[in-house]
Amino acid sequence: MNTIISKKTSRAIALSIATLALSGAVLAASNPRGIPSATSSAKAPFADKRPITTQASIDLGAYDPHGDFGNDADSKIEHLFLPWEDVDLSSLVIADEYAVQRGRSLLITVEPWSWDVDWRVTSDELLAGILAGRYDANMAAVCSEAAKLKSPVTIRWAQEMDETDNQFSWAHWAPDSYRTAYQRMVTECRKHIQTATYMWSPKGNPELVDFYPGDEFVDVVGLSVFGLQDYDRATFGKERTFTEALEPGYRLGG
Template sequence: MNRRNLLGLGALAAAAVPLAGCQKYRSNDAVPPVVSHSPQPSSGEPSAAAVTEGGGAVPFEPGKVMLGAYVDLKGRSANAGIDLRRRQLGRPERIVHRYYSWTDKLPVSLGYVSGKSTLMLSWRGPEYKDVNGGAADKLIAKAAQRMAERKRPTLIRWAWDMNRDFYKWGGPANNKDTKGYIQAYRRIHRIFREEGADNVSWVWSPNWNSRPSESWNTYANYYPGDEYVDWAGVSGFAQAQSPGDMFDEFYETYASRKPIMIPEVSVVDRGGNTKPEWIASLREWIKAHPAVGAAVWFDTDTHPTSRENWRIDSTPASLAAYKAMSNDPVFIG
């Protein structure tokens, strides 16, 4: 059994810990030049990492990381929660992440999204047949028209965690039809293009840990193709895993082709200094992997299937570690 499968078994052991955004979130308001997040070595030797350009309408900026969050805090509106984070961090979120259901109207504007922030919409999917048969074409076209009306560069993360078994748009819920996922993704992408929604950047986003952990369900089997992906995203919620345990394999697979995003990330607090230390390790892992252009924290204490507090300020030490990452010049504000 390989390292990935062993780690997957460890993650599955904690059934109460979610590994991706929960179904509760129905809606709410050629290789280019070498770059590095860190200064070049004094010897003048180039970095060994080569990263791709790209990102589409939300471009990848070599040497910089957009640090953002999904903010949903108990007892606070979205606006109040995002404002709290602005005051704590001294800057707006670089990416504001929100969830929408398949039949929701995607937002033309959201008052709490700063002009310095980019909106990322995680848009739930239906079963593949509902897209691939053409029945949803009008719904998709209307969504595309709203995004075109929005005009501002916007990230869309359609049908994320498709390699997990808890969503109706996942391969396990669609008769293991990974090609059906690719067909649906490409159809939606085409309709958006035809409707003039060229302000959309497409985030393809599996989970690091496939479930079931079987060869047919590896995330590579869901990849729509370079033409259809602007950002390659991988999510992970750590227990004992390091950032490298979760993200190294994905990075090695896609970093030479697409800018990398971590669109959902957090860590279980195992007491003591474990959470702030993990945040510090994420900061260093990202800086050592120059194709990573965005990281989005799952900043909430309202998750319906877990008592885990994923907030950045769950403890003073955790907030201090997160602020240190936010204040690092690599993580642009």
């Protein structure tokens, strides 16, 4: 999965190559996903497939739990995923040290649920709890920990809210409900970290603009772009270029 990061002010685009891992049962507090381990390989086995970058290129980043981009000087963003329940936030320090050593920023996707499916509440219960303030402490905990980090931080909360494939609990909310929830979470986060930027990140479906929470709450806009050559050939009769895959959602965002 490719996540496109577009700064509204300059229309500059940064690219973060991210793999969305499927959530499984968790018996103890989860660690954020995307932190390379000490034994991770520092050499990528598929280096020939990486984009060719120059000083004029968009910024490249990665969700890279195996450390394949560990020695890649062109990788500028370290992407992490974490739930806001049942998570060991202290492990963010490990990711921060890894990013600082490589001169990278951190993109932290905060998913408002537990990764243990047995511990999740319903979509309606989650929304009601957020709007009633019962999850303010969860967001405060994440943002307070992020405030301790040395790397520049971007917070990406409740991504792909415009999707309808039942993957995420928050993708079932009405646009006005999502906007209110997003605004509340950014407001809460700002109480604990003053230096973060905030990414609103729809999947790119036609109704995405209905979920936009407003310029006051969004610094960066993200779009998800998926590439599967077999699907492209079957659906479009050819393999699409990155530009062709990005363009529909990008134009919807104005």
